[in-house]
Each structure stands twice: as structure tokens, then as C-alpha cells.
Amino acid sequence: MERREFLKIVTTGPFLIGLTAKSASPKQNPLKSVTRDGKSRVAVARDPDVWRGKRLNEKRVGELLDKAMVAAFGVARPEEAWEGLFSRGETVGIKVNCLAGRHMSTSQELVWAIVERLKKVGVSARRIIVWDRLNKDLEKAGYKLRFYGPGVRVYGNDHAGYYPRLFVAGEVGSLVSNVAVKECDALIDVPILKDHGIVGVTIALKNYFGAIHNPNKYHNDIGDPYVADANLIPPLRNKTRLIICDAFLAQCDGGPPFMPQWAWKYNGLLVSTDPVALDTVGWKIIEDRRKEVGLPSLKEAGREPTYIATAADAAHRLGQHDWSRIETVEI
Amino acid sequence: MKPKMDWSRREFLGGSCAMCALAAMPAVPSSLWLSPPRRVKGLHLVEARHYEKLQNRKIRCKLCPRECVIDDQERGYCGVRENRGGTYYTLVHSRPVTYHVDPIEKKPLFHFLPGTVAFSIATVGCNVECKFCQNWQISQVRPEQVEAFDMPPDMVAEYAKQSGSPTIAYTYTEPVIFQEYVYDCAVAGKKKGVRSVMISNGFIQKDPMDELCTVLDAVKIDLKAFTERFYKELVAGELKPVLDTLKLLVKRGMWTEIVYLMIPTKNDSKSEIREMCKWIVGELGPDVPVHFTRFYPQYRLRNLPPTPVSTLRAAREIALEEGIHFAYVGNVPGDPGENTYCPNCHTVLIRRVGFEILENNLVNGRCPKCHTEIPGVWS
Numbered sequence: 001m002e003r004r005e006f007l008k009i010v011t012t013g014p015f016l017i018g019l020t021a022k023s024a025s026p027k028q029n030p031l032k033s034v035t036r037d038g039k040s041r042v043a044v045a046r047d048p049d050v051w052r053g054k055r056l057n058e059k060r061v062g063e064l065l066d067k068a069m070v071a072a073f074g075v076a077r078p079e080e081a082w083e084g085l086f087s088r089g090e091t092v093g094i095k096v097n098c099l100a101g102r103h104m105s106t107s108q109e110l111v112w113a114i115v116e117r118l119k120k121v122g123v124s125a126r127r128i129i130v131w132d133r134l135n136k137d138l139e140k141a142g143y144k145l146r147f148y149g150p151g152v153r154v155y156g157n158d159h160a161g162y163y164p165r166l167f168v169a170g171e172v173g174s175l176v177s178n179v180a181v182k183e184c185d186a187l188i189d190v191p192i193l194k195d196h197g198i199v200g201v202t203i204a205l206k207n208y209f210g211a212i213h214n215p216n217k218y219h220n221d222i223g224d225p226y227v228a229d230a231n232l233i234p235p236l237r238n239k240t241r242l243i244i245c246d247a248f249l250a251q252c253d254g255g256p257p258f259m260p261q262w263a264w265k266y267n268g269l270l271v272s273t274d275p276v277a278l279d280t281v282g283w284k285i286i287e288d289r290r291k292e293v294g295l296p297s298l299k300e301a302g303r304e305p306t307y308i309a310t311a312a313d314a315a316h317r318l319g320q321h322d323w324s325r326i327e328t329v330e331i
Numbered sequence: 332m333k334p335k336m337d338w339s340r341r342e343f344l345g346g347s348c349a350m351c352a353l354a355a356m357p358a359v360p361s362s363l364w365l366s367p368p369r370r371v372k373g374l375h376l377v378e379a380r381h382y383e384k385l386q387n388r389k390i391r392c393k394l395c396p397r398e399c400v401i402d403d404q405e406r407g408y409c410g411v412r413e414n415r416g417g418t419y420y421t422l423v424h425s426r427p428v429t430y431h432v433d434p435i436e437k438k439p440l441f442h443f444l445p446g447t448v449a450f451s452i453a454t455v456g457c458n459v460e461c462k463f464c465q466n467w468q469i470s471q472v473r474p475e476q477v478e479a480f481d482m483p484p485d486m487v488a489e490y491a492k493q494s495g496s497p498t499i500a501y502t503y504t505e506p507v508i509f510q511e512y513v514y515d516c517a518v519a520g521k522k523k524g525v526r527s528v529m530i531s532n533g534f535i536q537k538d539p540m541d542e543l544c545t546v547l548d549a550v551k552i553d554l555k556a557f558t559e560r561f562y563k564e565l566v567a568g569e570l571k572p573v574l575d576t577l578k579l580l581v582k583r584g585m586w587t588e589i590v591y592l593m594i595p596t597k598n599d600s601k602s603e604i605r606e607m608c609k610w611i612v613g614e615l616g617p618d619v620p621v622h623f624t625r626f627y628p629q630y631r632l633r634n635l636p637p638t639p640v641s642t643l644r645a646a647r648e649i650a651l652e653e654g655i656h657f658a659y660v661g662n663v664p665g666d667p668g669e670n671t672y673c674p675n676c677h678t679v680l681i682r683r684v685g686f687e688i689l690e691n692n693l694v695n696g697r698c699p700k701c702h703t704e705i706p707g708v709w710s
Contacts, residue, residue, distance in 0.1 A: 099404065134475070158475050166467075166631070173462075173631045197389075197402050214471050216410040217460050220567065254387060257403040 031084035040274035043072035088122025093184035098141035104258035105141035133210040170229030174212035193247035195255035199223030200305030204275040228311035245270035276319025368480040377424035388417035411456035423454035426479035434686040442707025450491035453503035484519035502530035517546035533576035549586040556598035557607035608653035624661030673698040
């Protein structure tokens with residue numbers, strides 16, 4: 001090695017390592033959950049025995065996840081789906097939703113099932129980051145924070161910080177979590193299925209409000225177009241490879257805080273790569289439940305989540321909202 | 332101990348302008364300075380004063396016209412007030428993120444103790460989102476995202492006194508969102524003979540503004556445009572509540588000045604300026620000073636050029652034609668429109684360059700030539 005080359009490596013190497021933990025070769029053309037005729041596929045997998053009392057049955061959660069992956073991607077084995085989505089050496093961020101505390105947050109059983117499957121395709125534990133808005137949100141939901149070490153990292157944006165460039169997308173201008181911008185090659189959006197008192201529902205699209213520094217600015221006008229705009233922010237749009245909605249316990253009114261009187265065991269998972277299609281399906285599940293328990297529709301309640309349709313329009317093209325372009329596979 | 336020159340992001344980004352401002356600061360005897368305040372992280376909760384409790388642990392904020400209805404564990408639009416179990420808290424009381432000694436002309440307040448300095452503080456947060464915000468790094472963030480100082484009201488008052496500032500200024504971000512802190516600091520200041528001024532967007536409800544009127548000495552309002560459309564599209568706010576605040580301030584006898592940032596093609600039409608000036612003369616009277624200030628591309632509005640100086644001068648002419656007695660050109664150091672002229676005989680009363688006073692010819696608040704009384708707070 002020439003002296004010049006050596007000096008270049010020793011001077012830039014540490015800088016690059018410090019700047020990003022990203023892989024040198026992110027996965028090319030990751031799998032999409034689409035049908036042969038181009039429809040977005042959403043798998044809805046349910047298991048009435050997924051609960052063991054008040055806790056989730058870890059084994060059945062894993063099995064349900066496998067079934068949902070097979071259905072969403074039309075593959076023979078779940079491993080094929082994971083291998084088609086992620087590569088060895090990549091850093092993967094798992095964005096959970098823990099705002100409402102222990103009872104109404106992305107369940108750890110699901111997160112650890114996802115982690116195990118990532119590890120099987122060669123993603124090392126130290127390259128998996130479970131993240132949300134704040135450390136305290138994760139802690140309240142029962143997650144143990146882990147900033148360093150060989151295992152899976154678990155932390156909030158208050159630990160990771162925000163990338164110091166303003167991302168402007170439509171009406172949104174925000175700083176974005178370093179986890180999404182710098183640290184990860186790929187993101188898995190793992191929301192919950194829940195009513196939201198201002199924007200109607202919070203599922204996949206809305207979960208990324210936890211990735212920006214100023215979500216409080218974007219709840220006006222039932223979040224339309226802000227929720228859709230936030231999902232246009234390049235690191236979020238380009239890195240999201242998979243959405244797994246935790247609908248084991250869902251909530252049809254009173255959100256975002258946990259309201260036990262409006263929560264019900266849906267016992268399911270929604271899986272897709274299309275956040276708009278998944279939100280469209282999730283919204284219908286919430287509407288059906290509202291009708292069942294005698295609540296007015298979200299439109300009648302003055303908070304129809306129109307941002308979901310906006311996310312599908314020509315200015316956004318984030319996915320499919322038209323039911324004729326969505327294939328729901330129920331298991 | 333050497334004075335702490337703690338640069339905020341604004342000053343840092345402001346570059347040479349901020350340097351000029353600091354250069355204009357009077358020397359402060361270093362021995363008078365207190366120890367620097369402690370830097371702190373984490374949230375500091377003080378119950379908010381203007382809200383109502385609703386069902387299911389929800390609350391309705393009654394501080395600004397938005398009236399955010401906030402669920403448990405959520406925050407309002409401003410990002411600095413949080414509902415915890417049905418009790419609403421401000422997270423920024425006693426937690427400024429920046430403090431400086433600025434010329435009062437920088438606020439700008441031209442008819443309030445000219446040539447003096449103001450001990451200036453700000454917390455994070457704002458109740459609007461101007462696409463042209465100069466301080467978005469502190470106004471558009473949440474408390475946990477920026478390190479703050481532990482500075483209770485008594486300490487603010489003491490700092491102001493020790494730094495030779497006759498005034499505390501609540502500025503840089505939006506004091507409406509730290510209303511309780513403003514009030515408590517103003518009360519603490521009064522006990523030490525230090526006055527208080529608020530530099531605000533005026534987007535506040537009547538009751539909290541009324542409360543502040545009992546302790547403040549002057550208010551500068553940023554009137555960002557004279558159309559609701561501008562407020563909706565570029566501010567995420569409303570015009571009418573701001574106009575209501577201006578009327579309230581004048582009715583309460585508060586010394587009030589207005590700043591109008593002129594943004595090319597957005598709020599700089601002659602008809603809009605004329606309409607606004609007519610409203611000011613009719614509703615507030617001719618003695619409320621109006622500053623037409625120069626826009627520079629900032630934040631999310633970087634595709635527009637700085638305001639031509641000719642536009643600012645034309646706006647000033649319109650204001651004078653409509654009967655406003657004190658119209659100024661701002662952010663154009665050395666422009667004759669920075670000076671204060673007697674509305675009766677046009678004698679130069681105060682000659683300024685930037686934030687510096689070159690001459691102050693007022694005699695007991697009157698024109699030295701024709702003895703016309705000049706409105707303002709001069710001593």
C-alpha cells in the first residue's frame with residue numbers, strides 16, 4: 001500500500017465509520033407485495049389463540065408472522081420473503097409506536113420475532129435498531145433501552161438525534177431522525193392499529209410522525225396533506241421495505257392514548273410493502289368495529305382520515321387507495 | 332469573571348449582522364456578572380394557567396386562538412405544552428435556550444428607551460410556523476431537542492440588572508408560548524426596577540394578553556401581512572386575532588410598535604400596504620410606529636430575493652401619506668428611513684444607523700424645534 005493510500009484510509013476511515021453504520025451495498029430491488037397484475041397485496045393474518053391470558057404467545061406470534069409474510073409476498077416459505085427484502089450486512093431500523101404506553105404499543109413479542117427473522121438472513125443483531133420518538137416512550141412500553149454493545153439497539157430520537165438538514169416535502173419541513181437518515185439502510189414500519197382523535201387513524205403512514213422533529217405542527221386539517229407529505233421525505237420513502245402492523249390489540253376510539261373501553265382483541269397482523277393499501281385496509285377494520293359497537297363513522301365524527309387518499313394521489317404516489325387496486329389476503 | 336458570550340444559533344447564523352449588534356453593546360463591567368446559568372436537559376413541568384379540563388383526560392388550551400384540544404400524553408401545536416393525565420403543563424418555564432444583551436433598537440423598538448439595552452431571552456417553541464422564520468432552529472423544535480438554561484424569574488431579573496439592562500425582552504421565538512414565564516419574569520423584574528417588553532406575533536387570546544398587559548411596558552407585534560390568505564399559507568395562523576390583539580394593546584395604553592416584514596410578491600403590494608395603513612390609523616391611531624423591514628431568504632422560503640430597498644421606501648411613503656406619523660425602513664442600515672422625524676416640522680429627532688443611535692435630539696420627549704410631544708417611553 002502506498003503511503004498516500006494508507007493516509008487516506010486512516011484519516012477518512014474513522015470519519016466514515018462515525019458518520020454512518022450503513023452497509024456499502026444496500027439490497028437491490030427488494031421484494032414488493034404486489035400481485036401479477038400490479039395490485040398491492042395486504043395480508044391480514046389472524047389467530048384467535050395468539051393471546052395467552054393477558055400476554056401474547058411468542059411462538060404463535062412468530063408463526064402468524066411467517067404465515068403473513070408468505071401470504072403477502074406469494075412465496076412458498078417465509079425465509080424467501082425475508083431474503084428478498086434484506087441483505088447480510090445491512091442496518092435495519094424497526095420503527096415502533098410506543099406513545100400510548102405498555103397496553104397499546106407495538107408488542108415486544110412481535111419485534112423480537114422480526115429480529116429473529118432478520119438475523120436468519122444474515123443481518124447481525126448489532127445492525128438492528130428498534131426506535132421510536134423518545135427513550136421514555138420505549139421505556140413506558142416495556143422496552144429496555146440499549147445504546148451500545150453487541151446486541152440489538154433500542155433507543156429514541158432523543159438519543160440518536162436529528163440529521164441537521166431540513167427536509168422539505170410538500171407542506172412539511174422537518175428534521176428527520178438520524179436513525180432513518182444516517183444509521184439505517186432499510187426501515188421496517190411496525191405501527192399499531194388505532195383510532196386517532198385528530199387525524200382519524202394512526203397506522204403505517206402516521207407512524208412516521210415519530211421520525212420527524214416537529215409532528216406537533218402537522219395535525220391541522222385532520223393531518224391532510226401533512227401525513228402524506230411526511231412520508232415523501234426521501235429517507236423514509238426510499239428506505240421503507242416492509243410494513244408489519246401489530247393489530248393484536250386494536251383501538252377504535254379515544255386514541256391516541258390507551259382507552260381500554262375502546263380497545264379490542266383483533267388478534268392479527270397486517271403485512272404489506274404498500275403503506276397506503278395497508279392503511280386503507282386498517283382504516284376499514286376500525287370503521288367496521290366502530291359500527292359494531294355503535295360509534296359514528298370517522299367521517300361523521302369529523303375526522304375522516306383523508307390523508308390516506310392524498311398519499312395515493314398523483315402528487316404523492318405512495319401506494320394504492322382504490323379498492324380495485326388492492327388485494328387483501330385473509331388468513 | 333469574564334462575561335459569558337453565549338451565542339445562540341440565531342446569532343451564529345446571523346453572522347455579521349449579529350456581530351454588529353454585539354459590537355454596539357455597551358461595555359459591561361465584568362465584575363458585575365453573576366455566574367453563568369446551569370445548562371440542563373430534561374423537561375421541567377409547571378402547570379399552565381390558561382386551559383380547561385375536558386372529558387377523558389383531554390384538555391383545551393386557552394392560550395392562543397388555536398384552542399388545541401389535547402389528549403393525554405400529547406402536546407399542542409406549539410410543542411411546549413403537554414397534557415399529563417388531564418393536567419396541562421408548560422415545559423419551558425424557567426428554561427430559556429438563549430440569552431443576550433441586545434440594543435433595544437434590535438427588537439426593534441424605536442420609541443422605547445432609545446440607546447439602551449435589553450436583557451433578551453427565549454425558550455423554544457412557537458404557535459405558528461412561518462415559512463420565512465429566521466430562528467426556526469429554536470422556534471420550531473421541542474424542549475427535549477435543545478439544551479436549555481436553568482434560569483428562574485428572579486435570576487433573569489438579576490441578570491438584567493447586573494448587565495445594565497433597564498429592560499427584559501422576551502423575544503427571538505414566540506413569547507406567547509411561554510406566557511407564564513414572561514409574566515413571572517416581568518413581576519420579578521418590576522421588584523428590581525427592570526421593565527419588560529414582549530416581541531410577539533400577537534396570536535394570543537384576550538385573557539392571557541390582558542394578564543400580560545398588567546406587567547409589560549411595551550409590545551412589538553409582527554404583523555406579517557394584511558390578508559388571511561397569507562396567514563393561512565405562509566404562517567399557519569390567522570390575521571384577525573392579531574388585529575384584535577393590536578386593538579387590545581392600544582386600548583390598554585400599552586406602548587406598541589408594529590413590524591411588517593415585506594416579502595417580495597407575497598405581501599408587498601401597494602394596495603395591501605395602503606389598506607393596512609388605513610386600518611392602523613383608523614383603529615390604533617397615527618402614533619403607533621410601523622417598521623417596514625427587509626426580508627432575506629430563510630428557512631423554507633429561499634426561492635425569493637431580498638426585498639428591494641425601493642419597495643421598503645415606497646411602503647414608508649404610503650404609510651406617511653395615509654397619516655401614520657412614524658414609519659420606518661428596517662434592515663437597511665444607513666437608510667434615512669431609520670431616523671425618527673418630527674411629524675409636525677420634520678426635524679430629525681433621532682438619527683440611527685442600524686442599531687446605533689448617532690443623535691438623540693429629543694428634549695423631555697419633545698421636538699427641540701417646535702416642541703411637539705413625541706409619543707413613546709423616553710425615560
